[in-house]
Amino acid sequence: MHKLFFISFIVLNIVISSNAKYSRSPATNKELKAILKHSLDLGCKYSGVDDDGEFLDWYKDDVPVSSEKSGHYVVHNSQTESKLTIKIFVPSDGHVKKWSVKTQKSGFEEPIECQFNKIIPKRSPQRIDTNRPAEKLEASHSSIRRYRGEPVSFKCIIEPEPVNKTFNEIKWEFSKDDTTYSVLTDDITYENKVNIIIDSIEKRHRGYYRCTLNGISFTVLLRVKDRLAPLWPFLGIVGTVALLVIVILIFEKRQKPARKAAGTEDEEHNRAKDPLVRTPNKSVDDENKKRAVKA
Structure with missing residues (x-):
């Protein structure tokens, strides 16, 4: 069993x-x-x-x-x-x-x-380096700020790195809103397909730059600032103060005649009420003058 x-x-x-x-x-x-x-x-x-x-x-x-x-x-x-x-x-x-x-x-x-x-x-993009040595963008969606007229470059770092150092399959694109991408404009130059350079940044260069390889992308947003931008808050304050001063001066100028007239009227009214001040009597003065002529 x-x-x-x-x-x-x-x-x-x-x-x-x-x-x-x-x-x-x-x-x-x-x-x-x-x-x-x-x-x-x-x-x-x-x-x-x-x-x-x-x-x-x-x-x-x-x-x-x-x-x-x-x-x-x-x-x-x-x-x-x-x-x-x-x-x-x-x-x-x-x-x-x-x-x-x-x-x-x-x-x-x-x-x-x-x-x-x-x-x-x-092989795929692992980060983007810029023309500033300490600026290494590790996040797949990063952003940097530059002033108008400054140069900037973006280098797409590929790992593992090709033995022959060629990156012909890398694709760079540009978008204003991170939705619709197109080829880069003619004023942006390439360096071995991995590096793009803008010699002088203008407002039109603001937007998203994307490098893609093997279906993996890295994107950086370039923010463009005017060199006078830091002064705008100060200039706004100065302009506001200047406007207030002008308004006060105009108001004072318009109120001055009215205050002067009111002051004169008050002074005459006070003199009339003062018992020490003799109020001239026109009829008495005329009578005295007639007497003087007859004499």
Whole structure:
């Protein structure tokens, strides 16, 4: 009885194992490539009759990724699928010769169907440098400010760098609003397709400059300022003060005659009420003059 059970168990395992099937994702057998500083997913799917791939962990050159620094690699396991996410693909990831997943399933401890060979970094823009040595734009959407009349240059940094130093496939474009891009204007010069130069910046040069290679783009917004721009707030204050002074002077000039007339009227009114001040009587004065003539 025990022998029969044991034989049945073995036969069942053989049947299950014979129906076990692992497949990789991406499924292509071609050379796998990745973009530096971008994420990449490697997957292994199980489609056996028992619906359990018994996944454990992913390995790079037989070193478990779980032993690496937290956050760089993320593993998601289910019964039917295991996925490794390389959060940010870096040059050291390109040095790994083999990527694989391990399981607890007998005979499929490291399924060959889910093994990946060396991942080749794909050439792409990684940053933009300007004509200022310390100005290195690492974000894919950056911005800089320049004054009118200044020169500026943008250099598209490509990694890995081509051995022959040629960058014929790089494409530079310009847009006013970061939506519709077109070729650069004639007053912008190229230097080995990787570097563009504007000798004297004008208002029309304000906008977005984008370099693209292998479907990856880096964009920089050029903001153009007038050299007198910092003085505008000060000039605005001075103009406002000057206007207020002019208004006050005009108001004072118009009010002066009215105040003078009002002052004279008040003075006469006060003199009339003052008992010490003699009010001349015209009739009395005329009578005195007549008397003087008769005498």
